[in-house]
Amino acid sequence: MEPQESSRFTRAAHRIAIAMLAIGAAAMFVFGDRPGTHILPNGAPVHKRVVVSYWEEWTGFEGRAMEHIVNEFNASQHHIYINMVEVSNVNIKTLISTAGGDPPDLVTIWSGIMGQFISYHALTSLNTLVRHHVVTNHTFVPFAWKLCAPYGRLYGLPATTDPNALYWNKILFAKAGLNPDKPPTTLKQLGEMAARLTIIKSDGTIRQAGFLPMEPNWYAPDWGIYFGNHIYDFKTGYFRIDTPQQLAAYRWLQSFSKRLGYQEVDSFQSGFGQFNSPLNPFIDGQVAMELQGPFLANFINRDNPSLIGHYGVAPFPTSFGPPGAATFGDCDIWVIPRGAKHVKAALAVLKFFIQQKNLEYLNDKQAKPSPLMKTSAQYIRRNPNPYIRVFDRISRNPNVQSLPPSPIWPRVNLQMTVMANRIWMGASVISQIRHAQFLADQWVQRENRLAKLRLRQELQR
């Protein structure tokens, strides 16, 4: 290329680059997001309002329920506007945005991450709500309060609660010659009934299972609860995995795979569909009894209405007391991440969210019991879950256990799931739980050492 041509080319390229940048800047100016560009549901623009960015973990009908409350709030006053976004994988995204210093003002998170977020100071304390008597430790059901304020200081507010209970299929009970109105009241009875409800085909494969402790796999680390174990020591921060109760629990779990054959069960389970689909094994009658949360009722209503009235819900049996003497419960929790830009406005939003009518509306739509201790009669009547009274009673039980508020819980939880899987496949129960205990102890000690090191460094600074 001649020098003259070259400089002509450079000039042309310059002009193109500048023109492209100018077009980009103009487009951003015209179409870009600016404060005050949010639109109210009635079409009016939001002027001079504080915009609270809110990440909601649910999509679908659960998300719609939350959206309704958000719209109510936005229409109720002229100072704050909630910009709600439904976010998948909300825990990881909240973590990354908090680490990056640009979190949303308000998030609904899964409770599994509370321990890490609290331990690593990633949440804004909500104690101001306690100081101003907006909430007390008697406002919410005990296990929900414990999840939000595990060591006395409040870091979140419960949005919904999911205590577990036993679902049983009355049609299958009747077919097996069992009283359809009498669920098992002891774990021994549950095993016996499960055996009667299980149907094996002539070729040895399973056609119907009475009860499968590994269906679904979510509750694999929690079976010790029904044998009287408390997995977490709140005083020491250590885990109790190799206790006699755990040993009994996982021997009991293994007895099912020994009886049915884990390969046969696995083959049978591989035909199950998604939890929230008509191919859910309880919904389509492949499994007669199941440990589940209240939300299953919503999917029964939607995917197999013919089952309504033909299934029952009762507290799950325990080895050491009456059914429901202990169970597992979980929550969706509203939190304000550290670094949120509109904390005051977010607190005002939270005050609105936890009003009785709003919490009841949200939990109604999700077929769950309200986290509030005080509930209205119409809420119980209106709830689409026919067994809402049972779940409501269970959730008020002080013996409901929830996820440990430990920063290493996700690691221990995973190890315990692997442990349960291996036990299910025939591994030695003792060696598996001892191994899990050994690892958990090691991780706690390591975490404690690091916490001390961090404290020392902070003091030096």
Added chain:
Amino acid sequence: MNERITWREQLAGMAFAAPYLIGVAAFLVYPLAMSLYYSFCNYSMLQPAIWIGWTNYRHLLTDHAFHTALWNTIIYAAISVPFTLTLSLLLALLLNQPMRSAGVYRTIVFMPSLVPLVASALIWQWLFNADKGLINAVLRPVLHVLGREILSPLARALDAGHGTVASLRHIEPPVWLGDPHWAMAAIIFISFWGVGQTVVIFLAGLQDVPRELHEAAEMDGAGAIHRFFNITLPMLSPVIFFNLIMGIIGSWQIFDVPYVMTGGGPGRSTLFYSMYIFEAAFNQLRMGPACAMAWIQLLIILFLTVLAFASARKWVYYA
């Protein structure tokens, strides 16, 4: 002709290169440097990093899950890379034959590579379904006939125990994704599904092999097999080498398919290296060990690549 570059041209050159250089510095060099630093720190992302020296690396020596992930990845790479290369080469040789509708066959072989990995993982999940999957639907009658008509009578003739004879009469296909032994086999098998890209590269290489070499060898009386081993393979060796390097890198980074299909189970039998890094970093907030693992992964891949380059002197022929 004046060959000196004016300052204006220098400025223009730098301005044009700047977006790339800034991008590389911001999104590659800086994260690499920080990940190396964090690999020597306790870092949860939510609190400032604390320097702990070699502790993360030392703890990995006793981390059972890390050993499992490392071993699973070694097994996967050791089996899938050579098999994928061989299969791709065989397919390329077939597709390189003069035939009608060659383009259609080539498209068919390449098409699976266009399917997003998550989508193909979901499809394979159903294909491998033990109860209702297509693979077992085909295998089941075959195994039943094989057991009933051949293996069971054979066992009886050999005076095997009654239990053996009876069990051979009802051979069931594997519970692919629920059995720790078969789950890994299934994941390896799926790696063959995406051979399309490797086949295309081999095809291009095959078409570059000079025709006259084949014609000369043919005139000298060399048969097809001789020509393949003495002409095609040596001429193709740079392409095989390239595919080998890409295969090694790809196999050590496997993530999507096992993450969707098995989540690492059953009992961590399909937990792969990259999956464990993700688990440690984003679920357990152990960014330090995750960065340490990432650097070990980089060093392993680097070592294998250097090894491949060192061996290349002996078997790669650059015409």
